[in-house]
Amino acid sequence: MKAILVLEDGFTLEGRTFVGSGEIKGEVVFNTSMTGYQEIITDPSYKGQMVVMTYPLIGNYGINIHDNESKHPQVEAFIVKEYCEYPHNWQSEGSLKNYLEKHNIIGIEGIDTRALTRHIRQDGAMKGIISTIDNDINSLNKKVNNYAGLVGKDMVKYVSCKKEYQWNKQGKYHVVAIDYGIKHSILKMLEENNCQITVVPASTSAESILEKNPNGIFLSNGPGDPAAVPYAVKETKKLLGKKPIFGICFGQQILGQALGLSTYKLKFGHRGGNHPVKNLLNNHVEISTQNHGFCVELPDKNEREKMGGYIKDLEITHINLNDNTLEGFRHPELNCFSIQYHPEASPGPHDSHYLFKDFIKLMSDIQ
Template identity: 45%
Template sequence: MKATLILENGMTFEGQSIGSTKDRVCEMVFNTSMTGYQEILTDPSYAGQGIVMCYPLIGNYGVNHEDNESSRPWAEAFIVRHMTRRGSNFRCEGGLDSYLKEYDITGIEGVDTRALTRILRSQGTMNGMITCAEHFYVDECLERIHAYRVEGTVERVTRKQVEIYPALNDQQFRVALMDYGVKENMIRCLQKRGCEVTVYPAHTPAETILTGGFDGVMLSNGPGDPADNQAIIAEVRKLYDSDLPLFAVCLGHQLLALATGAETRKMRFGHRGGNHPVKDLEHGRAYITSQNHGYVVTAESVDPAVAEISHVNVNEGSVEGLKYKRPNCFTVQFHPEAAPGPMDTEYLFDRFVENMKGGRTHA
């Protein structure tokens, strides 16, 4: 079946339908990863977005339940150059096309995704629409496209009930993890370091955490504009004002920055992929990181009396991490839990554990 992708600048791309055949309007973003399409689709940070995969061959190893990063895929749409209908891998449990259909994700293949990516890089992230209709009016589609906004996504993706995950070896610590759109491997990275992880819904009051007897708090990744979450930011400020060790990733990093007086801005096209170089300024080392974000903390808004920039993006110098003057508190923009990789920065979970070992007054 024919499918058409329409961008908000009026450009159109024709291809073939994959997945659901429903019309879908969303924010179009691109990902430079060569593998990990299932982890990408099930990353809650993609809620409200359509994913353009730069790598031309997608679906060649199928899908399986073990690689999910959440209970379901959250992407609205999926755009590829070529999709393999039959996965070839001993872990394969089904094909990607069937997976997209099962979860009602609209897709299109046969599109020159590298040309599409160049447009999104040069003109910036923009909304778009995929339709399978034979006949449509572009002007009517553009009205819907321009009216779309990614909003309310944290409420959509966060869990509704508290869940407890036991440590995978001898338990040493109890960690409260705020779920703004957490990935499963973030939980596993804590579990395998001797942490019992209690995962809380996004709007849980800070008092619940502070009176829970925890050794540390982690703020997870998540979707959308961080500034839209004013009620959550107020609770994050209360967590910051305590003496509990704090570690935050991606959206959590942005929320804590906003809670302490810094500002965020929307990036031209964001960072999404598994090959982004980041420099650790404290140790003078560069790492290859996994990233998925369209907003960033503005460097000039960081009060040096509150925090110092600890990591920067090697490509364009944007803020990738903050080390707070308040003891036992640091945050990063990238994903140290990665999944599918690279795992270069998992050492940050060890740093968080060391902070908990040192007690609430150890810097």
């Protein structure tokens, strides 16, 4: 079935559906990972977005229940160059097509994903619309420009758990994980590091969290604009200095705001499993997995000293080697640290697994 993709600036491409039909809007972004499409489409950080895969052939190893990062797909639509109709892998339990069809997600192929990616890199991630029912480009362009987009919109409320739950019941360290859109692989990594994890909704009060007397608090990944969730920032401020805190991705953006920093939207974001990050504490370079469209603003050391407050004693620990954006910081006196990328790396390299051990050590040292 014919499918038309129109971006807000009028850029138009035509392809065909390999699953689904209808019309859907979202922010169009690209991911450079060569594998891991199942983890990508089930990552809650992609809520509100239509994902373009830069690797040309997608679907060749099927789908299995073990690689889901949440209970169902989170992407608004999935855009590929070529869909593999007949997957083959010893772990495969079904096709990507059937999985997306089950959850009413549109998938389109035959799109020039190289041209689309180059356009986004040049002009930035932008709003888009996919339609199989409207062939009028002017009509589609009007619809997409009437779409509000993600900036200023709280997307966390769509992916956070509705009530508290126990991920596992055993572990030396009790961790309360605040769910802004947490991935299952992060919870598995905490569990492997001897943590007992209580997952709570994003709107949970600091008082309720501290009543549980955890050894540490984890701020998870999540979708959308971090400036659109002031309630999360407000409660995180109350947690500073009370318990060790470890933030990942969206969690870093929340922690940064709680400390007094601001956030901004990147031109086209960082999404993929091949992003180089420099650890300034040991001068090692890590290849990281990333998925974010916003970032914490990085004032230089002199500016941080002038700003005072918590920011004065903030230590920058990691920098992105592609664009020098902030990838990690810590505040030793408050026993908190965070990373902008995904150290659980699902999918992706395992260079950054040590960060979970750093969290364990931080909790162990202040017991």
